[in-house]
Amino acid sequence: MSKVVIVGSDPDNVTEALEERGADVAHADGTANRPALEEAGIVDADLLVVTDAGLATAITVANDLNPDLRVVIYAHDSVPEAFKGQAGHIIDPELLGSETLAEELV
Secondary structure, three states, X not given: OOEEEEEOOOOOOHHHHHHHOOOEEEEEOOXXXXXXXXXXXXXXXXXXXXXXXXXXXXXXXXHHHXXXXXXXXXXXXXXXXXXXXXXXXXXXXXXXXXXXXXXXHO
């Protein structure tokens, strides 16, 4: 079973799509700072999904806590240039639905 941490709100129902495919999904609350990421289980997670480009700063902290983490940014907004290189994939929800995303990730 894949352990997934989601940062940001979930307007595209990524949580539901991932859970339907057997993933264990947790959310890092608020600004997804270090304590929130740790509480969500980032240290043992396989995947970080960032659904709010404004919270992309969480990627640096998450990678520090779990260097083997796969990172996907699945957001409608532009991703700050400084974080583009830290994500394995940057996907626009308008181009790829959450069901297809979950199918590819889990």
